[in-house]
Amino acid sequence: MADTTASLPGQTSGAMRLVRKLPPTAMIGALILLFWIFTVLTIQFWPLANPLDMVGRRLQPPSAAHWLGTDALGRDVFSRTMHGAVWSIPIAFLVVACAVAVGSVLGALSGFFGGWTDGIIMRLVDVTVAFPPILLAMAVAAMLGPGLTNASVAMVIVWWPIYARLMRAQVLEVKEREHVEAAIAGGAGPLRVLRVHVLPLCWTPTLINATMDFGQVVLLAASLSFIGLGAKPPSPEWGSMISEGATRFYSWWIAFGPGMAILTVVLATSFLGDGLRDVFDRRSS
Amino acid sequence: MNTLLETKDLRIEFPAGDGKWAEALCGVDLSLDPGEVLGIVGESGSGKSIAMMALLQLLPKGARVTGSARFKGKELIGMAPSRIRQLRGKSIGCVFQDPLSAFNSVLRIGDQIAEAITLHDRSISKRAALKEAERLFELVAIPQPAKRVSQYPHEFSGGMRQRAMIAMALANRPELLIADEPTTALDVTVQAQILDLLRDLRKDLGIGLVLITHDLGVVAGLADKIAVMYGGRIVERGTTDDVFYHTAHPYTAGLIGAVPSLDGDGPLQQIDGTPPSIFNRPAGCSFHPRCSYTQPACQAGVPSLMNTGHTDCACHFPLVKPRAEVAE
Amino acid sequence: MLAYILRRLISIPFLLLGVASVSFLLSQMTKGDPLAALVPERQMSNPEIVNAVKAQWGLDEPMPIRYVRYLGNLLQGDMGTSFSTRRPVALDIAERLPATLELVIAAMIIGTAMGLALGLLSARFRGTVIDSLARIFALLGSSLPVFWSGLILLYVLSVRFSIVPGTGRLPPRVDPPPDVTGFYTVDALLAGNFPLFLQALSHLALPAFVLGWAVTGIITRLVRSSLVEGLSLDYARTARAKGAPERVVLVRHALPNAMIPLLTILGFTFAYLITGAVLTEAIFSWPGIGSYAVRAAASLDYPAIGGVTIVGAVAFLLANLVTDIAYAWANPRIKVH
Numbered sequence: 001m002a003d004t005t006a007s008l009p010g011q012t013s014g015a016m017r018l019v020r021k022l023p024p025t026a027m028i029g030a031l032i033l034l035f036w037i038f039t040v041l042t043i044q045f046w047p048l049a050n051p052l053d054m055v056g057r058r059l060q061p062p063s064a065a066h067w068l069g070t071d072a073l074g075r076d077v078f079s080r081t082m083h084g085a086v087w088s089i090p091i092a093f094l095v096v097a098c099a100v101a102v103g104s105v106l107g108a109l110s111g112f113f114g115g116w117t118d119g120i121i122m123r124l125v126d127v128t129v130a131f132p133p134i135l136l137a138m139a140v141a142a143m144l145g146p147g148l149t150n151a152s153v154a155m156v157i158v159w160w161p162i163y164a165r166l167m168r169a170q171v172l173e174v175k176e177r178e179h180v181e182a183a184i185a186g187g188a189g190p191l192r193v194l195r196v197h198v199l200p201l202c203w204t205p206t207l208i209n210a211t212m213d214f215g216q217v218v219l220l221a222a223s224l225s226f227i228g229l230g231a232k233p234p235s236p237e238w239g240s241m242i243s244e245g246a247t248r249f250y251s252w253w254i255a256f257g258p259g260m261a262i263l264t265v266v267l268a269t270s271f272l273g274d275g276l277r278d279v280f281d282r283r284s285s
Numbered sequence: 286m287n288t289l290l291e292t293k294d295l296r297i298e299f300p301a302g303d304g305k306w307a308e309a310l311c312g313v314d315l316s317l318d319p320g321e322v323l324g325i326v327g328e329s330g331s332g333k334s335i336a337m338m339a340l341l342q343l344l345p346k347g348a349r350v351t352g353s354a355r356f357k358g359k360e361l362i363g364m365a366p367s368r369i370r371q372l373r374g375k376s377i378g379c380v381f382q383d384p385l386s387a388f389n390s391v392l393r394i395g396d397q398i399a400e401a402i403t404l405h406d407r408s409i410s411k412r413a414a415l416k417e418a419e420r421l422f423e424l425v426a427i428p429q430p431a432k433r434v435s436q437y438p439h440e441f442s443g444g445m446r447q448r449a450m451i452a453m454a455l456a457n458r459p460e461l462l463i464a465d466e467p468t469t470a471l472d473v474t475v476q477a478q479i480l481d482l483l484r485d486l487r488k489d490l491g492i493g494l495v496l497i498t499h500d501l502g503v504v505a506g507l508a509d510k511i512a513v514m515y516g517g518r519i520v521e522r523g524t525t526d527d528v529f530y531h532t533a534h535p536y537t538a539g540l541i542g543a544v545p546s547l548d549g550d551g552p553l554q555q556i557d558g559t560p561p562s563i564f565n566r567p568a569g570c571s572f573h574p575r576c577s578y579t580q581p582a583c584q585a586g587v588p589s590l591m592n593t594g595h596t597d598c599a600c601h602f603p604l605v606k607p608r609a610e611v612a613e
Numbered sequence: 614m615l616a617y618i619l620r621r622l623i624s625i626p627f628l629l630l631g632v633a634s635v636s637f638l639l640s641q642m643t644k645g646d647p648l649a650a651l652v653p654e655r656q657m658s659n660p661e662i663v664n665a666v667k668a669q670w671g672l673d674e675p676m677p678i679r680y681v682r683y684l685g686n687l688l689q690g691d692m693g694t695s696f697s698t699r700r701p702v703a704l705d706i707a708e709r710l711p712a713t714l715e716l717v718i719a720a721m722i723i724g725t726a727m728g729l730a731l732g733l734l735s736a737r738f739r740g741t742v743i744d745s746l747a748r749i750f751a752l753l754g755s756s757l758p759v760f761w762s763g764l765i766l767l768y769v770l771s772v773r774f775s776i777v778p779g780t781g782r783l784p785p786r787v788d789p790p791p792d793v794t795g796f797y798t799v800d801a802l803l804a805g806n807f808p809l810f811l812q813a814l815s816h817l818a819l820p821a822f823v824l825g826w827a828v829t830g831i832i833t834r835l836v837r838s839s840l841v842e843g844l845s846l847d848y849a850r851t852a853r854a855k856g857a858p859e860r861v862v863l864v865r866h867a868l869p870n871a872m873i874p875l876l877t878i879l880g881f882t883f884a885y886l887i888t889g890a891v892l893t894e895a896i897f898s899w900p901g902i903g904s905y906a907v908r909a910a911a912s913l914d915y916p917a918i919g920g921v922t923i924v925g926a927v928a929f930l931l932a933n934l935v936t937d938i939a940y941a942w943a944n945p946r947i948k949v950h
Contacts, residue, residue: 123627123631126624126628126631127628127631127632127634127635128635130628130631130632130926130929130930131632131635131922131925131926131929132884132887132888132925132926132928132929133884133888134887134888134891134892135887135891135906135921135922135925135926136922138891138906138910138918138922139636139639139918139919139922140639141910142909142910142913142915142918143639143640143642143643143650143915143918144642145913146913215756219758220888222758223758223760223888223892226758226760226892226895227891227892227895227907227910227911228907228910228911229910229911239758239760242758242760242761242764243760245764246760246764246895246896249767249768249772250768250772252764252765252768255761255764255765256765258761259757259758259761259762259764259765262757262758262761263753263756263757263758263761266756266757267752267756270752270755270756
């Protein structure tokens with residue numbers, strides 16, 4: 001396991017070795033994700049209609065001018081779908097990052113110190129995961145008030161326990177290794193031991209899970225928007241676009257694009273996550 | 286055409302990557318008459334188990350089997366799956382090494398035995414098959430058969446499980462029983478009981494038995510004849526007495542040295558080194574790197590089986606000195 | 614194992630307390646004024662109502678007392694009054710629960726059946742086109758947003774081709790069967806009304822399929838990997854040596870072994886089912902607690918959201934408990950110890 005840290009993404013040679021080992025489906029997943037990140041970064045330069053402007057007649061089916069048709073306000077659905085990435089991708093990224101940060105810190109403390117700290121944090125985890133995720137997210141988002149920020153907070157609250165459990169299990173395992181015991185015997189402070197000797201060896205499962213969860217967060221964010229607790233119209237968020245489509249039943253194309261967009265992200269992350277897990281599992285076994 | 290089982294030049298190859306093949310079994314000739322007991326002895330990797338699995342087409346997918354293997358005159362190699370299935374468990378029964386993993390842990394033992402019966406005779410009801418399972422338990426001396434048939438494998442002790450496994454293999458009165466390391470996973474005392482059981486069954490039922498083992502001591506009291514295998518080949522073959530008392534191959538001699546003798550004073554002898562992998566066989570006689578009698582010629586060519594007067598032996602320099610005189 | 618279940622049973626009251634506490638905290642968070650979570654804006658100017666609510670929930674008292682009042686009200690089944698229906702939330706939920714249960718159970722059956730069938734197919738024909746197709750179909754189910762696949766299928770199957778009826782549990786202006794279980798399909802059969810049963814069934818079919826499809830992915834994946842592993846194990850070789858054809862080895866030997874891991878994830882899939890049910894109900898105008906929750910969330914009907922959340926958590930806990938017990942019961946190796 002010691003060489004796991006040496007080949008995590010972020011170190012060029014390790015990253016290259018990793019890429020070469022990934023199965024083709026995982027490569028496809030990675031390419032799809034890169035495409036969406038590229039879209040988010042460059043969408044303002046694309047020759048697309050303004051997603052908020054009326055650019056044609058209302059509720060037009062797909063045509064050469066409007067690839068995915070127009071919605072109830074005559075806006076270009078294709079342009080709105082592509083712009084939707086600007087909402088969904090960064091938010092999912094932020095939510096996963098916050099959930100990983102909160103969960104990992106609490107999980108690491110829990111696993112490393114044990115005792116009271118462990119008891120309290122783990123009971124908090126137990127209670128949080130006792131709720132079905134969407135209901136908890138809905139309750140938190142509704143109580144905080146609708147809006148994308150509050151929906152994001154709600155999703156972090158739903159997701160942190162997963163990472164707390166993962167990190168706790170990892171820390172518990174690594175803690176028992178000799179080099180950690182040596183460091184403690186050498187008089188290093190507990191936080192230093194945790195930071196320098198334990199945590200660097202604990203990231204692999206978290207990273208794999210975060211990759212998988214990225215798609216699920218996109219899905220939940222869209223679900224909350226669909227319900228009306230996330231992004232508000234007229235923003236071209238995928239979930240709220242589908243919700244608009246649901247009220248315009250016969251104009252199926254309004255919902256088609258955003259649905260396909262969500263699908264590609266979810267598929268891509270599960271492909272990539274699976275591939276990463278295969279590579280790391282093979283190495284550790 | 287009285288022979289029960291006869292193999293000629295049986296070869297097994299496994300894909301070794303890059304379109305290459307690794308030969309796991311390099312041409313094996315064996316024969317067994319009805320009611321006879323053949324012991325196949327060798328270390329793991331010698332090819333002894335896969336040779337028997339190949340007969341029943343139970344090797345993993347991708348293995349390539351060539352040569353001939355006839356069961357009562359019928360060619361088994363290349364036999365259609367539907368026909369080989371009619372032989373499996375019906376004419377040829379199998380007993381495996383570890384009865385705990387060989388039984389399905391979530392099904393009752395009785396049901397598993399009854400299945401062996403109903404698979405080959407649809408006209409038998411499940412109830413009648415279970416009754417037959419009880420009778421088979423009596424045959425292999427499992428106490429309280431009526432209660433035992435409705436238990437799960439984990440409720441049996443190791444020895445009882447192996448008895449049940451034997452009962453299952455005997456369910457359809459096979460003419461041939463293949464027992465693959467049937468005692469290896471068991472305690473020493475239980476081993477002796479299972480061997481006694483096999484001996485009794487062979488006497489009572491008159492079935493042919495192929496006993497695969499790494500332990501010459503296991504076959505010594507049971508087998509009529511013995512084939513010693515090394516590196517995918519038979520290195521020595523003969524009647525049990527001849528193999529023990531007129532040992533011609535240094536490897537067999539090593540194995541006999543590895544048998545703990547009851548009155549033995551000297552330390553237990555062992556053959557140094559490990560058996561070769563099928564992907565990396567030494568040139569010439571594949572035993573030469575471990576052989577204490579090795580000479581330069583041993584690397585040159587693969588020795589073929591030659592009659593030494595008593596046993597058939599594949600060695601460039603067979604041990605001429607008969608062991609019988611030394612022992613007595 | 615018994616000790617484990619006992620431990621789980623003992624932990625349940627504590628978890629329930631935790632769930633109630635979280636709900637309490639959430640209700641206190643509401644825009645800084647807990648009153649807003651209990652009284653609709655329109656009635657804020659009515660002192661009678663405001664005072665009655667304040668007294669019942671102890672709103673003028675310090676936090677610990679409010680907490681005790683909250684728990685006391687919950688224990689009596691009082692989750693407040695819905696802003697939009699103006700009826701007790703508990704009553705609303707009780708009325709809608711059967712619709713959701715009917716949908717979730719039907720989806721569970723469809724999802725498990727499809728998962729088993731696809732898992733068996735792809736294990737039997739692994740490495741072939743059938744394997745790939747089965748896995749892609751399963752993967753799509755778990756990757757598609759149900760509110761989207763539901764919408765598209767509804768459009769194609771109902772609007773375009775009229776293969777299935779539209780939304781709701783029954784056609785408009787058709788009376789439901791006399792209430793026994795609250796499941797329209799079962800009640801129609803109990804009433805001996807077969808045409809009504811068919812109507813209820815045809816309305817149930819599509820939403821249950823959409824929801825079941827969502828869990829098919831997890832189940833297929835698990836079943837396939839358990840089966841493929843099982844086929845390589847010793848017991849499969851024994852079965853082949855007995856003369857069992859591959860189909861029998863798969864179905865009679867590998868499948869029972871795959872059921873045990875399957876049982877352990879059924880509790881886990883229940884979380885997906887609840888999530889999916891909320892969204893599926895919204896698309897199919899299914900009058901269950903999911904669509905109730907969605908409407909409550911959209912209209913900021915706090916008592917209703919809180920109530921659904923608590924009920925959902927209790928259902929989730931029960932599902933996990935049932936899973937544990939089923940697991941212990943199904944696994945003979947565990948049963949003895």
